[in-house]
Amino acid sequence: MKSGTPSNKPVKSNLTNKHVNGKPAHSIIKIKKVGKGKLDLASHSPPISAINCKSTPQIAMSIDKISLTLPITSAATKGAIWNVVKVQEELGYVKKTYSKNGYSYNAFLSLDVSKEPALLSLYPNKKEYSFVRLEFNPAKMGKDGVEELLLAHMEYILPGGPEQLFQSARVSRLDIAIDLLGIGIKNTLFYSNYAVRSGFYKRNGYLETLYLGSPKSNRQTRIYDKKKEMAKNEIQSESSVPMTRIERVVKHGGPLKELASWEDPFGTLQLCMLSDAPPSIAPWLWRMFCSAANQTTPQATLAQLPPAKKTAFKAAMQQAAPHWWSTEEIWEEWPNTLGAAGLRPSGFKL
Template identity: 30%
Template sequence: MAIILKKKKVGGSNKNQTLPKNDLVKGHNETSEQSCVAPFIDKLSVVIEPPAHMVHDVYEVLLETFFDPSSAYKEAGIGAKKGYRAARRIALDSLENAKKWPLIQANYDKKHKSVERIRLEFVPVDLKHQGLAELNHALLEILEGGWAAVVQHGRVTRIDIAVDLQDVLMDSFLTLPPQAISRTQWASNGQLQTIALGKSKGNQTLVYDRGAKRNAMGQAWKGISGVRVERRLVGQSFPLLTLSELANPFSSLKLVENLPPPPDGETQAKAPWQWLMFCDSVQVRGLSNALSLLPKDRRQRYKKHLAAHGKLWWQPDQIWSHWPTVAKELLAA
């Protein structure tokens, strides 16, 4: 791996030409069977480890830029280092909220004057094309090639991928995970707001009401109502260049009707109360926990029945068909 340092630092301004607008997130109409939305990246963390013969040069130019008040690299605040020696926020003109500026961290050795590791974290969907252009310009102050150098040599350590489903209500469907996993849910005033599948320290799926989440954080919400399905992949280590090859993180998640009619065979002559009791259990315990209480054969039959009644607007394969374009546009920014 080779990282070529720029011989002369570029000036402090990080303005750039506005790139053509390209909306990666399409609208969704719950009544349309064929509507399909595109996924987007809600968070991306990339790590670069300079090769041994470059660590000194990287050290010289990076520290000069980090501590130059006229550069785009600003104080990141308490707690931003998170195990790194230095941390800065990269100021972007197109982002008024400084909390949304990309975070860059570095580990370096003063004694040997070397940089061992650089980490970049940002939210591509917030930056959009103009913000990515400004980020590239700022990175040119450190690396020749800017963002292209990060793409070529960086490794993804975390990526959050999301889908927004407009005009969908949290109580209008059930989440059917592929297997028994930890499930947590939050509600307010009797209205379901968030479902978390999996532990927060590992790979996790979040399904939540976008407006309710913002309101809970004390932020006014004027956006389009609907549900966000978000897959958080942590502990990753794959080349950023291979982003388009990422497997569909939504493929195993099923969003199903709440609740469908009983399965075949659960007739009046048999035991209709079993399905009714299961439905009541779902309302109290949630789908995953209610299923876990059933005998194995009934649990498998009910899961198969529920999966056959998926919501028509939730089509993971169609959604993921947009991913190569999303990845390509980010890598080429």
């Protein structure tokens, strides 16, 4: 920590998947077809130039944002936390800020190993809110930054240290991202039979962003052209190949200590490729169907067809599903994703 910060609690330094030069800490998944209907996944970190975008894409999973709430009922404990935070503020490690999140006090916690701060909130304006709220972006902060936040800052701010956070905090929001490097959103038809298509954004007739699920619901999926977003934010990319990002926002997720055992939140999401027209359907007709389905929903588009055509296009959608799209297989990488983000139980202990 910076000069003036107690140093009797060192921060771990044996880190992997660091956040370096703007690269997020994430878990990279390699998928290759090993047999009919079977996929083989292994964690690896190949160079971007080694990706073969004509077949299986490189798939990476990361955590974009996490919000934690910690209930504190004791007035004495609340006072102790407040006193520590004010001392840290005077020393320059905590910078007060403004946020419309329902809390009276909001401040950024600065880190030595990352430029990305964490947002600490105290004293909620509503009785049902927990006393402490902590929000940060592991993908931007990196594993080393997350561990500094959990081990150094929480060690001083919370009476029970990082272990208190791990045992008692709840996940109020979690944004999980899956990146498909080598897949352009223009060539996809994402859909779910269990989520309402709440909106989409197109430019020059091509899909750029798709929303599944209401923003007011506990779960919403946003699918968009990641390269377009990077260019808009003036972020350089290491590769010219397209990239599609799938973000799943989960609210009221439950106890933090159960995070590693979460079920697959992407399980209902299905995918068709516009370039993979089944032999029974003309490519131009398949693209027309997918374009209409992207603007409404596959169900609404199918409803406009006569029974025979409806059956044929339903079968075509199943045939156009790529072999590598198995959310169940991809989700097996979740424990490694948590580890890369510094959010495994071991990351909460010195």
